[in-house]
Amino acid sequence: MIDTHAHLDALEAPESALDRARAVGVGRVITIGTGIDSCRRALELTAHNGIYASLGIDPHQAATGEAARLPELRDLLEHPKAVAVGEAGLDYHYGSEAKDEQRRLFFAQLGLAAELGLPIVVHTRSANDDTETMLRDHDGIVVMHCFSEPNLLAAGLERGWYFSFAGNATYPKAEALREAAAAVPADRILAETDSPYLAPQPVRGRPNEPAHVVHTLAALAEARGEAASDLADRIDANAAAAFRLP
Numbered sequence: 001m002i003d004t005h006a007h008l009d010a011l012e013a014p015e016s017a018l019d020r021a022r023a024v025g026v027g028r029v030i031t032i033g034t035g036i037d038s039c040r041r042a043l044e045l046t047a048h049n050g051i052y053a054s055l056g057i058d059p060h061q062a063a064t065g066e067a068a069r070l071p072e073l074r075d076l077l078e079h080p081k082a083v084a085v086g087e088a089g090l091d092y093h094y095g096s097e098a099k100d101e102q103r104r105l106f107f108a109q110l111g112l113a114a115e116l117g118l119p120i121v122v123h124t125r126s127a128n129d130d131t132e133t134m135l136r137d138h139d140g141i142v143v144m145h146c147f148s149e150p151n152l153l154a155a156g157l158e159r160g161w162y163f164s165f166a167g168n169a170t171y172p173k174a175e176a177l178r179e180a181a182a183a184v185p186a187d188r189i190l191a192e193t194d195s196p197y198l199a200p201q202p203v204r205g206r207p208n209e210p211a212h213v214v215h216t217l218a219a220l221a222e223a224r225g226e227a228a229s230d231l232a233d234r235i236d237a238n239a240a241a242a243f244r245l246p
Contacts, residue, residue: 001217001232002028002239003210004164005087005121005145005192008051009033009041011209017195018048021210028236029210030243032087032121034058036069039076046081052245054084054121056109059091062101070108077116083243085113086121087145090134093126102127106134113140119162119242121145128152135159141242146194150180157185162242164190167200167208170219178223189224190242191216191235 003021008014008031021029031046033039033055042053055076057066076082088109090102113120119141124131125148132155135142144156146166156163163184169177181189191213193200199208200215214228217235221228239245 001026001213002030002236003193003195003213004030004143004190004235004239004243005032005054005166006030006195006210007032007034007038007197008045008195008210009038010196011207014045015048017209017211018051024211024214025232026210026213028052028239028245030054030083030239032056033076034087035061035066036072036076039073043076043079043082046079052081052083052243053079054086055082056086056088056121057105058087058123059089059102059105060094062105063098067101067105070112073109074112074116077112077118082118083245084119084121084143085109085116086143087123088120089123090127090131091123091125092130096126099130103130103134110134110138114138119143124149124152135161143190143242146192146198147180148177150176153180153183157183157188160188162188162190162238164192165216165220166192166194167198167204167212167216170200170202170216171204172201178219181220182223182225186234187238187241189220189231189235190238191220
């Protein structure tokens with residue numbers, strides 16, 4: 001199994017968390033950088049076998065000095081285990097006062113992804129129209145992280161995006177997310193933890209970690225009418241294709 005999106009640098013003891021992940025069959029993790037210092041820590045963690053990094057500046061930092069560090073981000077993306085740009089995107093739920101800055105930062109990171117031929121890992125919340133518009137002309141691979149906006153599903157299916165589902169898809173009131181997961185083609189579905197956030201229902205209330213992706217996989221498999229082991233294999237293959245993993 002693979003956890004396609006985890007903030008390992010935000011865990012208290014990432015090495016111990018990786019040991020627990022391997023014990024339940026999670027052999028690969030993509031750890032996420034959300035700013036330049038976070039990206040550097042993410043790359044340090046790729047020294048562990050099976051760990052890769054996606055590097056970006058998240059929308060919450062668009063109105064800070066971090067947005068001026070894009071040249072540093074580009075240099076870090078040259079690392080051989082940097083497999084994507086992001087997370088990057090738009091969040092108008094918490095950052096509505098900085099929409100212009102968010103759009104500029106997202107546009108710049110879309111440009112980096114295009115220049116380097118890397119996938120873009122997208123964070124979007126309460127910004128469906130602008131997200132769809134900004135991705136309309138992007139020809140590269142798009143991964144919708146922690147997919148929670150079903151209204152974007154049709155546009156994404158038309159354009160061949162990947163959809164990654166996190167622990168919130170396991171919550172009792174998340175029927176719409178499970179319906180979306182059931183509608184995603186077999187070759188476009190992914191699963192993640194977004195550790196240490198959004199722990200799935202069986203461990204809700206605890207810090208999340210990569211081992212817990214098994215609970216999200218189980219919920220997705222049930223929603224799709226598939227065996228969890230078959231879906232785990234499919235998601236591993238999808239991640240290898242999306243992120244060009246060896």
